[in-house]
Amino acid sequence: MVSKSPKKANLLDLHSIKNLLDESASEIVKSRGYVEDVRLSNVRLFLGTIIIIIALFAQFYKKKFPENRDFLIGCIVLYPYVVFNALLQLIIFTKEKNAILFTYPPAGSYVGTGLIVSSKLPRFSDMYTLTIASADPKSISANEPVHLTKSVTQWFTKDGVLVEGLFWKDVEALIDQYAKEPKKGK
Template sequence: MVYNTVDKTGFKWSIEDKPVTIAKWDGAAVKNSLDDAVRKIMNEKYKYEENFKMMDTRLWICSISCLFAMFALGWDFFYPFPASRSVLFLCVVSYFIMMGILTLYTTYIERSHFLVSHEKDQAGIDPDNVWIIDSSLKRFDDLYTLVFHYTNGTTCAQRESSLTKSVSSWFDEDGTLQLQLFEKDVQSLHDEISSSEKKDK
C-alpha cells in the first residue's frame, strides 16, 4: 500500500511518510486516528482554516481551575491551616464551580465537535462559511459516525450530511488506516453539501 500519493485535486497523502497504525481493539485510538485524518483532509485538501476557539475556551476553563488549586496550595504553605481555612474554602468552592462550568460547556456547547473549519470567501468580501464536524464511536462498537454541519456565512442557511460505517472499512487486519479509502468517504460527505449549495445559487 502506498501512503504518499497525489489525487486528482493535487492533494498529497503523507503523514510523515509513515502509515497510521494503531491497536485496532483500542476504540479511543481508532477514533482519534480517524478524527486526525478528517482534520488533515479539511485543512490540507480543501485549504480551510481551523478555528481553535472552542478548544481554547475549554483550556481556559481548565487553566483557571488549576490556578485556584495552586493558589490554595501556595496560601496554605505560607499560612498553614487553620489560618488558611477561609482561603482554602473559597478556592475549593471556586474549583468545583469551574468544574461544573466545564461539564456544562463540554455537554451543551462543545458536545461531540472535534473540528471547526472556516471556508474563506475567495474575494475576501463575504463572511466565512463554517464547517463543524462531529464524530462518535461507542465503546465496544465498530460503527464510526461522522457528521458534517455546514453554515453558509452569507445566508446563515444550514446543511448536514453524515455517514455511519464499520471501522473495518478503513483499517486492515494489522490496524493500519487505509487513508485513500477513508478520504473518499470524507470527500463524499463534503461534496454532498457543496453540490447542494451550488444548486441553490
C-alpha cells in the first residue's frame, strides 16, 4: 500500500503540500478500484488546442500588423477565440471547481455513479479539506458528499515527509464513510 520512497513537500509552500496530498489521495482512490474518468480533461485539452491554433493563425498570418488588423479583430472578437475561451472557463468554473479526480464506478459494482474527489487548502491555513461526492448527484445511487477536514500537521513530519500510513488510513475511512452513507430519499 505505502510506497517505498518517502514523499516530501516543502512545508513553507502550501501549493507543494496540497499537490502532494492531492496526488496521494488520487492514488488511494484509484487503488480502491475506481478508474479515472478523463473525458472532461480531454474536452479541456481539445478546447485549449483550438484556442492555440486560432492564436497561431493570428500570430503568423502572412501580412504584417497594419494590414492584418481586420483578420486579428476577426480572430479575437468575431470568431471562436473568445467563444472557446469562455466555454473553457465555464467548464472550469461549473464542472471542475476544486476537483482533483473524476472516476467511473468501480468495475462490477452495483453503484451507477463514479466519484468526484475535491480538496481545499485555504491560503494561510493548515486545514486541508478532502471531499468525496457522487459524479452524478441526481442519480438514485448517489450518496451524500462526505468531508474530511484536518490539519496538514497531522500527516507530515517536521522535515516535510508525508506519513503515508496515516494519510492513507484517513482517506480510506472517508471512502468507506461515503460508501456507507444512506441513499437519498425520493
